[in-house]
Amino acid sequence: MSKADLERLVRDIQTSPRLLSALEGKVAFSEIVSVCRTHGYDISTDDLRAYALAQSPELNDEQLDAISAGTTLLNAEVPSSPQLSAGGSIPLFGAGGIVPLVGRSISSVPLVGFSDK
Amino acid sequence: MRTLHGTVPHNVAADRYRAIFALRSPAELSAIAHLKRFGERYAGDNGFRQEILGGGAAERVAERHGIDLDPSHAALYDAYSTELNACRVLHQQAGRCAETNPRFDAWRQRQTCRCAAELGAIGGVITHPIIAFELSAGCSIGCWFCAVSAGRLKGSFAYTPDNAALWREILGVTLDLFGNAAQTGFCYWATDPSDNPDYPLFIEDFYFATGNLPQTTTAAPLRDLGFTRTILRLYDEYRCFINRFSITSLKLLNDVHATFTPEELLGVELVLLNPESLTHKALAGRARDAQSKKRDLAAARGGVAVGPEQTTIACVSGFLVNMVHRRLQLVSPTSASDRWPLGYRTYGERHFETAGDLRSAIEDLIASHMPQEITSSDVMCLREDVRNERIPSGFELAWNDGRLAIRGFSGASLLGDMLREGKHRAGEIQSELMRAGADVLATACALQGLFERGLVNDDPEPGTRAGD
Numbered sequence: 001m002s003k004a005d006l007e008r009l010v011r012d013i014q015t016s017p018r019l020l021s022a023l024e025g026k027v028a029f030s031e032i033v034s035v036c037r038t039h040g041y042d043i044s045t046d047d048l049r050a051y052a053l054a055q056s057p058e059l060n061d062e063q064l065d066a067i068s069a070g071t072t073l074l075n076a077e078v079p080s081s082p083q084l085s086a087g088g089s090i091p092l093f094g095a096g097g098i099v100p101l102v103g104r105s106i107s108s109v110p111l112v113g114f115s116d117k
Numbered sequence: 118m119r120t121l122h123g124t125v126p127h128n129v130a131a132d133r134y135r136a137i138f139a140l141r142s143p144a145e146l147s148a149i150a151h152l153k154r155f156g157e158r159y160a161g162d163n164g165f166r167q168e169i170l171g172g173g174a175a176e177r178v179a180e181r182h183g184i185d186l187d188p189s190h191a192a193l194y195d196a197y198s199t200e201l202n203a204c205r206v207l208h209q210q211a212g213r214c215a216e217t218n219p220r221f222d223a224w225r226q227r228q229t230c231r232c233a234a235e236l237g238a239i240g241g242v243i244t245h246p247i248i249a250f251e252l253s254a255g256c257s258i259g260c261w262f263c264a265v266s267a268g269r270l271k272g273s274f275a276y277t278p279d280n281a282a283l284w285r286e287i288l289g290v291t292l293d294l295f296g297n298a299a300q301t302g303f304c305y306w307a308t309d310p311s312d313n314p315d316y317p318l319f320i321e322d323f324y325f326a327t328g329n330l331p332q333t334t335t336a337a338p339l340r341d342l343g344f345t346r347t348i349l350r351l352y353d354e355y356r357c358f359i360n361r362f363s364i365t366s367l368k369l370l371n372d373v374h375a376t377f378t379p380e381e382l383l384g385v386e387l388v389l390l391n392p393e394s395l396t397h398k399a400l401a402g403r404a405r406d407a408q409s410k411k412r413d414l415a416a417a418r419g420g421v422a423v424g425p426e427q428t429t430i431a432c433v434s435g436f437l438v439n440m441v442h443r444r445l446q447l448v449s450p451t452s453a454s455d456r457w458p459l460g461y462r463t464y465g466e467r468h469f470e471t472a473g474d475l476r477s478a479i480e481d482l483i484a485s486h487m488p489q490e491i492t493s494s495d496v497m498c499l500r501e502d503v504r505n506e507r508i509p510s511g512f513e514l515a516w517n518d519g520r521l522a523i524r525g526f527s528g529a530s531l532l533g534d535m536l537r538e539g540k541h542r543a544g545e546i547q548s549e550l551m552r553a554g555a556d557v558l559a560t561a562c563a564l565q566g567l568f569e570r571g572l573v574n575d576d577p578e579p580g581t582r583a584g585d
Contacts, residue, residue: 013557024551025544027561028492052562 005041006051126297126328130207131357137200138356148190149197150379155184161370163393184379204358208301209244212435217296221247221435223569224487228434228449230571234516235502236452239427243450246301247435248291252319253308254441258336260365262390262404264430265459267307274440276315284319284440286472288326294479300329306437310348311337317347330355334388336363339372352384361386367393399427401453401460428452429460436479443469447482456579464577486577491568493544497536498574499567505537512536514572523563528555532563 012019022035029045036043138146158165158179168178179186209229215222225245232240252274256267274280291299304323310316310333324330330351338345352360364370364387373387389396398404405428431450438445447464451457464486467478491497499505504515511524512533523529528550535541535549543564550560567573 010558020551020557023557025493025548026557027543027547027564028490029561029565030490031493032558032561048558048562051558052565 128328150383152194154379161389214298227571245434248302251439264401265307266402273313276318303331330357334361338362431461498539
């Protein structure tokens with residue numbers, strides 16, 4: 001890949017009607033890469049993903065507000081903590097969830113599989 | 118040591134679990150076991166609970182039940198619980214297979230995001246194992262509240278030479294396709310392990326193939342003590358993760374406590390489903406049916422009591438394999454509804470005869486239901502639980518306990534409007550936004566970002582559930 005090509009693409013998209021016309025309606029990164037390559041830009045889907053991380057409206061702090069718990073989704077990773085008390089369930093002995101004192105039980109939530117029988 | 122495919126794979130989560138025990142003295146483990154039993158008694162036995170709440174000295178009440186309660190050990194239990202939960206997180210992470218199977222891994226990540234948002238607190242603790250094997254057809258227990266509405270027991274998959282060979286080949290296929298993420302698998306679903314007398318042989322094979330002895334959950338721990346003690350012996354030998362007994366009556370709780378010492382059950386979580394317990398049953402399957410009838414009755418009388426609800430017990434985001442029917446399904450948890458009464462979606466279904474068939478069927482389901490990206494022809498419809506509202510210069514998405522504002526770029530408001538209508542193809546949205554002066558790459562990135570974070574509705578169309 002060429003960083004210069006990606007920068008050139010981003011610049012040309014603003015000014016080239018021919019390029020814009022070729023990209024009209026394209027949303028899949030694979031489609032966009034294919035079109036761009038035929039127009040002489042040596043870029044890959046990974047380049048576009050990197051560009052998305054840097055520029056996409058969801059991930060740009062200046063353009064996006066993650067107002068509350070939506071941060072889990074913004075991280076693009078699975079939650080790293082089980083957040084056992086998130087639903088208002090307070091286990092008697094620590095986070096193990098044997099005796100919920102408040103709210104619904106989480107002790108019947110499967111650790112791996114099914115239990116409710 | 119018996120091995121199926123060379124050396125037993127390394128199991129990070131099991132290492133952490135074993136360390137919990139290796140780092141504690143027998144006396145400390147015994148103290149934890151007695152505190153655990155006290156908690157089970159308190160949560161599961163209303164009479165015991167009333168004695169404590171009525172002012173009875175906890176130590177004396179506990180002693181009458183053979184529990185050596187020492188409140189000074191509570192911190193010990195807290196630390197133990199915290200470490201157990203760290204293992205849970207490792208189990209969830211063990212399901213990642215971005216290198217071995219990136220397409221499936223990305224799909225599972227989207228389901229994980231969806232569940233975390235859609236299911237609230239429960240969604241955050243689901244570990245999303247990638248595969249579950251049913252070694253029977255149906256279940257002999259017949260609980261009225263069964264959240265997966267298990268049918269009557271119709272037969273089991275015996276450990277005959279032919280079946281054992283097939284089983285080992287299938288485990289090999291699972292490892293091939295998903296690598297060590299196969300360690301998250303387990304061997305029951307709408308079945309009870311005790312219905313298959315050969316179950317211990319299957320899970321021991323599973324251990325040698327994957328490096329993980331799968332968790333066992335049974336609602337009949339006293340039906341065949343020899344069977345149960347075999348499960349506990351395997352646990353002692355390989356010690357990968359906690360097992361579970363489902364307690365469906367106070368008598369069963371009493372009998373289990375009378376049969377096994379607190380120390381013997383330290384590695385067994387008692388899931389208290391008896392009427393006297395403090396826990397609520399998940400409103401899915403037969404419990405949901407029963408609740409609906411009760412609500413209809415209450416509504417007719419002029420009132421409906423609705424409490425906080427857990428609406429699924431499903432945990433697999435991946436494959437459900439029934440070895441008796443040779444049936445493969447692609448499933449993921451969801452809130453039980455009229456559409457998905459059992460608390461999980463079924464994206465597709467296939468049948469197989471051989472391990473090779475199963476591999477092809479899994480690959481076919483991945484190809485059919487796990488797109489790698491949004492394409493121009495995809496209709497951009499957000500999940501049903503996601504609200505989409507206008508805000509200055511853009512739009513805000515909101516769900517159960519989260520919100521996300523997208524704004525500040527050319528075309529953001531129009532994008533929000535078109536997504537709200539839920540009927541436009543992605544290519545159409547891109548064209549409209551281009552005409553409005555939006556940056557083509559920014560729009561593509563926004564659409565792909567919504568997709569990758571599980572915000573786009575991928576609930577399969579009605580009528581595509583089986584054999585699609």
